Amino acid sequence: MTRRLTLAAAQLGPIQRAEGRxxxxxxxxxxxxxxxxxxxxxxxxPELALxxxxxxxxxxxxxxxxxxxxxxxxxxxxxxLFEAARRYGIGFHLGYAELTPDGHRYNTAVYVHPSGQVVxxxxxxxxxGHRDFDPVRRVQHLEKRYFEPGDLGFPVIRAPIAxxxxxxxxxxxxxxxxxxxxxxLGLQQVELVMLGYNTPSINAENKxxxxxxxxxxxxxxxxxxxxxxxxxxxxxxxxxxxEDGHELFGHSIIVNxxxxxxxQATSWDDELIVAEADLGMCELxxxxxxxxxxHRRPEHYTRITAQTGSEAPPRWQG
Ligand code: CDT
Numbered sequence: 230m231t232r233r234l235t236l237a238a239a240q241l242g243p244i245q246r247a248e249g250r251x252x253x254x255x256x257x258x259x260x261x262x263x264x265x266x267x268x269x270x271x272x273x274x275p276e277l278a279l280x281x282x283x284x285x286x287x288x289x290x291x292x293x294x295x296x297x298x299x300x301x302x303x304x305x306x307x308x309x310l311f312e313a314a315r316r317y318g319i320g321f322h323l324g325y326a327e328l329t330p331d332g333h334r335y336n337t338a339v340y341v342h343p344s345g346q347v348v349x350x351x352x353x354x355x356x357x358g359h360r361d362f363d364p365v366r367r368v369q370h371l372e373k374r375y376f377e378p379g380d381l382g383f384p385v386i387r388a389p390i391a392x393x394x395x396x397x398x399x400x401x402x403x404x405x406x407x408x409x410x411x412x413x414l415g416l417q418q419v420e421l422v423m424l425g426y427n428t429p430s431i432n433a434e435n436k437x438x439x440x441x442x443x444x445x446x447x448x449x450x451x452x453x454x455x456x457x458x459x460x461x462x463x464x465x466x467x468x469x470x471x472e473d474g475h476e477l478f479g480h481s482i483i484v485n486x487x488x489x490x491x492x493q494a495t496s497w498d499d500e501l502i503v504a505e506a507d508l509g510m511c512e513l514x515x516x517x518x519x520x521x522x523x524h525r526r527p528e529h530y531t532r533i534t535a536q537t538g539s540e541a542p543p544r545w546q547g
Pocket of ligand 1: 276357358370401402403404406426427428429434
């Protein structure tokens, strides 16, 4: 039996600081309608999809930032997304800032079944940027201030999607650059990785230089390698364009288990891209070159979990 799914990445253009969730959700609903018209069964929205990328704005008092977070899903503001999912029979992935009842803050994503049930939740593990205001930077990136590292690991679950089932997992933005994250998903036979991102076009941390064209290349390189090396599909969705003068790049992609780009966004605005996925394609890598059970040598990988920073090698004494 072939296991086919029609996947969509729903890229969002910029959301300005002054714009409310109603603006973002209205645009997302139009993308869901388009996804329905194009036969999609899964729609992936970006990281922190309901607001501007607020970690670029410093607040001394964290409580002053509470309005950027969701305390419940669905809420009045997000309920229309859940209703649209039910109406169209589409599952959707949503990135948002989560404030828990006991006061924890996470950069979170959920996959929601068309019934409205949350099938899987993930909290971002690799938080980039810094905690304190950095006077040297032209643009702040305060994810370490506004979020704690995720406490859920990298879970994978086998979930019903349309008339089949798929092993789904998630990562969020910076996670995609870490092969460890992909491999932990791969070790759970993930077939579909959903990920959203907000990536500045310029490396503001770099007092030196990083060529602009390489920013997109590095993003694609990471996603294509992760999908290939773990024999899975990936839907990677950007929030793109200029938010209050600060540019995020787009180039959302859908990638197959061979690491090939099946669809790519061409605008830096709201844009839906769609690709047909035959989940059976995951078998080739899984049974041959990336048959983990036959070929992995974890006894030689202990450094991966034993240390964080790198260590200098011994000097050759010859
Ligand atoms: N949102 C996010 O994780 N963005 C990072 C850029 C961080 S630059 C301090 C990314 O890896 O794309």
